[in-house]
Amino acid sequence: xxxxxxxxxxxxxxxxxxxxxxxxKTAPHNAAWxxxxxxxxxxxxxxxxxxxxxxxLNKKRVVRSETLEHPxxxxxxxxxxxxxxxxxxAASFAHGIVEKGAVEFTWGRQHTTLTHMVVTNRGPKGLCKxxxxxxxxxxxxxxxxxDLNSGRIGSKFRSRLHDEQxxxxxxxxxxxxxxxxxxGYSTKLDAFISVFRQFQQRDPVFVRPNIDVHNLRRxxxxxxQSNDNYLGHIKTLxxxxxxxxxxxxxxxxxxxxxxxxxxxxLLCIVGTSHGLVYCNDLGHMAVxxxxxxxxxxxxxxxxxxxxxxxxxxxxENPNVLLFGGRPGRLFTGDLxxxxxxxxxxxxxxxxTHVKQVxxxxxxxxxxRNMLSVFDMRYCTPELLxxxxxxxxxxxxxxxxxxxxxxxxxxxxxDRDSGVVAAAHDDGKVALYSVHSxxxxxxxxxxxxAAQSPVHCVQWETFVGDNTPSLFVGADYxxxxxxxxxxxxxVEE
Numbered sequence: 001x002x003x004x005x006x007x008x009x010x011x012x013x014x015x016x017x018x019x020x021x022x023x024x025k026t027a028p029h030n031a032a033w034x035x036x037x038x039x040x041x042x043x044x045x046x047x048x049x050x051x052x053x054x055x056x057l058n059k060k061r062v063v064r065s066e067t068l069e070h071p072x073x074x075x076x077x078x079x080x081x082x083x084x085x086x087x088x089x090a091a092s093f094a095h096g097i098v099e100k101g102a103v104e105f106t107w108g109r110q111h112t113t114l115t116h117m118v119v120t121n122r123g124p125k126g127l128c129k130x131x132x133x134x135x136x137x138x139x140x141x142x143x144x145x146x147d148l149n150s151g152r153i154g155s156k157f158r159s160r161l162h163d164e165q166x167x168x169x170x171x172x173x174x175x176x177x178x179x180x181x182x183x184g185y186s187t188k189l190d191a192f193i194s195v196f197r198q199f200q201q202r203d204p205v206f207v208r209p210n211i212d213v214h215n216l217r218r219x220x221x222x223x224x225q226s227n228d229n230y231l232g233h234i235k236t237l238x239x240x241x242x243x244x245x246x247x248x249x250x251x252x253x254x255x256x257x258x259x260x261x262x263x264x265x266l267l268c269i270v271g272t273s274h275g276l277v278y279c280n281d282l283g284h285m286a287v288x289x290x291x292x293x294x295x296x297x298x299x300x301x302x303x304x305x306x307x308x309x310x311x312x313x314x315x316e317n318p319n320v321l322l323f324g325g326r327p328g329r330l331f332t333g334d335l336x337x338x339x340x341x342x343x344x345x346x347x348x349x350x351x352t353h354v355k356q357v358x359x360x361x362x363x364x365x366x367x368r369n370m371l372s373v374f375d376m377r378y379c380t381p382e383l384l385x386x387x388x389x390x391x392x393x394x395x396x397x398x399x400x401x402x403x404x405x406x407x408x409x410x411x412x413x414d415r416d417s418g419v420v421a422a423a424h425d426d427g428k429v430a431l432y433s434v435h436s437x438x439x440x441x442x443x444x445x446x447x448x449a450a451q452s453p454v455h456c457v458q459w460e461t462f463v464g465d466n467t468p469s470l471f472v473g474a475d476y477x478x479x480x481x482x483x484x485x486x487x488x489x490v491e492e
Contacts, residue, residue: 071095087433093417093467094431094440098486100469101153103130103478105140105171114473117456120185121463124212128460130471130478131185131192137178139194142171144480146462153480177206181253184268188261189281199253199272205279247274257311263318271308271325288339304344304384305331309407310354322362324351330364330374332381343381346388355413357434361395363420365411371401371422373434398437402426410457414468421470423454429472444481450474
């Protein structure tokens with residue numbers, strides 16, 4: 001029954017009935033329907049209602065300071081309060097990244113995406129040189145024409161960089177492998193490296209020196225295939241020129257990892273549909289196992305390291321490799337040992353990128369939105385020929401990463417800040433922290449919305465800068481994002 005206020009009557013909530021209000025003289029002692037008790041209750045109810053209203057207003061007045069939400073200032077204040085944020089450096093770095101301009105190429109707007117890109121800061125005058133391809137068949141190079149005061153990138157700064165030295169600032173057409181599977185840059189040789197997609201030939205790796213560094217204009221393919229040019233202490237079973245002839249199935253190159261400058265025996269490692277291929281700067285190439293020992297037509301007879309998409313060297317030891325591909329197995333290989341002694345763990349899905357986070361932690365990206373950090377100290381690896389039965393649980397799962405079917409989405413990792421730059425399959429790019437797994441907000445990076453998925457993402461540090469810049473091959477050009485302000489002459 002709906003309760004109604006009836007003049008002269010009191011509603012008793014316990015007994016569910018009305019009582020006529022009586023004077024204090026006629027009502028029983030302490031009766032709830034006496035006139036004094038009713039007046040007292042009305043005053044108490046009014047006071048309780050007002051108190052609840054004041055409490056609600058006070059809750060709205062207590063607001064967390066916006067300063068504490070700021071990644072940089074708020075992070076320092078929280079540290080003073082004794083609150084430790086694992087991704088303070090990463091969040092502050094990401095928050096300060098702004099768009100600095102773009103590098104244009106000869107093809108203009110006729111292409112809507114870039115398929116390959118590599119950036120090096122080994123150019124003259126501290127410039128970064130960008131090599132890029134829109135379709136895997138042609139390749140251009142161009143320097144980042146940068147204003148030293150504002151850090152802006154643009155062709156209008158060309159006049160400030162010219163001097164008596166003959167130097168082509170670009171864009172310039174480069175001679176490269178065509179169709180190419182992957183490209184890279186060797187700081188040891190100061191040379192641009194491209195790999196033919198159809199890898200089953202005698203010279204599948206093409207090296208072109210950086211002519212502005214070497215002051216020469218010539219192409220240098222790796223043609224020295226003498227069996228006497230061994231790969232030093234690296235354990236191999238037979239050279240490439242006898243192996244690719246023994247394999248009747250087509251061999252397709254899938255990825256390229258340039259060896260660090262501290263590696264004396266290797267120039268690069270190529271991931272193919274048939275496993276790894278080693279290459280040194282003398283042109284000698286070899287494989288860790290004879291290709292003729294495997295039946296590639298039988299899925300069960302393929303080598304366990306086939307279809308390799310992600311390769312990286314351990315920074316602490318250039319003789320140790322971390323790599324993976326399809327199916328989802330993360331391998332650890334010591335080049336000084338025979339390949340049966342290598343180990344592997346099983347991950348959730350096919351691997352597209354492998355990056356080293358620290359001495360024991362590895363970042364692995366893959367299909368079906370997989371972006372995880374594994375701590376190898378807590379993993380139980382099996383030998384290479386033993387397929388693990390159980391999927392390894394990651395140390396940290398990064399949520400929010402979007403990659404459904406693509407094996408070549410762009411991704412790169414900056415080890416100093418702990419920031420991952422990852423392209424999504426919807427044309428956007430996001431920054432993540434490997435310390436907390438959070439997505440880091442960055443106005444400049446979050447504004448990227450390419451017409452198609454971004455395949456080219458790389459961190460590179462300009463000479464003289466303390467922090468790296470992010471190069472993103474979105475649409476038909478390469479956009480540059482750096483830590484700082486958009487324009488130093490405008491107050492932000």
